Amino acid sequence: MKKVWEGKRFSVLVEDNYEIADTPDAVAILAVDAEERVVFVRQRRVATGGSLLELPAGLIDAGETPLETAKRELREETGLRGGTWRELTSFWSSPGFVNERVWVFAAHGLEEGEPDPDEGEELEVVRWTLPEVERRLPELEDATTLIGLLLYLRESG
Amino acid sequence: MKKVWEGKRFSVLVEDNYEIADTPDAVAILAVDAEERVVFVRQRRVATGGSLLELPAGLIDAGETPLETAKRELREETGLRGGTWRELTSFWSSPGFVNERVWVFAAHGLEEGEPDPDEGEELEVVRWTLPEVERRLPELEDATTLIGLLLYLRESG
Numbered sequence: 001m002k003k004v005w006e007g008k009r010f011s012v013l014v015e016d017n018y019e020i021a022d023t024p025d026a027v028a029i030l031a032v033d034a035e036e037r038v039v040f041v042r043q044r045r046v047a048t049g050g051s052l053l054e055l056p057a058g059l060i061d062a063g064e065t066p067l068e069t070a071k072r073e074l075r076e077e078t079g080l081r082g083g084t085w086r087e088l089t090s091f092w093s094s095p096g097f098v099n100e101r102v103w104v105f106a107a108h109g110l111e112e113g114e115p116d117p118d119e120g121e122e123l124e125v126v127r128w129t130l131p132e133v134e135r136r137l138p139e140l141e142d143a144t145t146l147i148g149l150l151l152y153l154r155e156s157g
Numbered sequence: 158m159k160k161v162w163e164g165k166r167f168s169v170l171v172e173d174n175y176e177i178a179d180t181p182d183a184v185a186i187l188a189v190d191a192e193e194r195v196v197f198v199r200q201r202r203v204a205t206g207g208s209l210l211e212l213p214a215g216l217i218d219a220g221e222t223p224l225e226t227a228k229r230e231l232r233e234e235t236g237l238r239g240g241t242w243r244e245l246t247s248f249w250s251s252p253g254f255v256n257e258r259v260w261v262f263a264a265h266g267l268e269e270g271e272p273d274p275d276e277g278e279e280l281e282v283v284r285w286t287l288p289e290v291e292r293r294l295p296e297l298e299d300a301t302t303l304i305g306l307l308l309y310l311r312e313s314g
Contacts, residue, residue, distance in 0.1 A: 009175070010254055047178075094255060
């Protein structure tokens, strides 16, 4: 692999004439609060030209396991902590040219606390009941969020 | 938006200090054949270090609608043509840094024909019955494929 461009968020590699966006792996969390509501964050996504409602998510730092990242990100973005965790799935987000692998965890039995967002990270926390998730699924536009919710609804189904 | 790197498959834009992988939008097709089997293609995905089983998919060419791309790609990759089509969903594959929007269509009532793959595109066509899809869902690792199948299974209920 030859690095042909290096950025802060990602880089570009070329292997065997294929161009690859080289990025850290990521996690997302399907967190269910004490009132059985699913927790979302709404945030600006410059690549889409707008804002998206998504499961809490973040990039895996060097030395972290996916589960450690998931617990850290959920706490930072929503204040939720503790609880019982399990892996729902993992997948490639866009394997035609991106080497991003995403893990999705489900968490329940969480305790409420104070969020601690990264500097410059403006997040609105939104909570939907499961019937609301069922009804409003067509409003969601983030691939990872759709996969997490569809798997969870299927298992809860 | 300022272009800071330009490649053949994608480019890199910077806006407001955010780096964005700028790529054509894409489509995928959940095609159900006359024997009620879902049609997959297995292909090498350099970004993943291996090969993946995915729904037939491809990039939208200039001037094409997503549905036109979907019909063209299904025919090229599998030979399947004709039939009845509907849009299942659309979403952003990795909105944190990629501006790729993906449309997924469902097609049935298709006629068999000869594939016409792009030069250098090595595809193995694989067909699974719906019970096999249900059972083997955990083997699938492509986000778009998971979303298409999970939505289809949910509607087929």
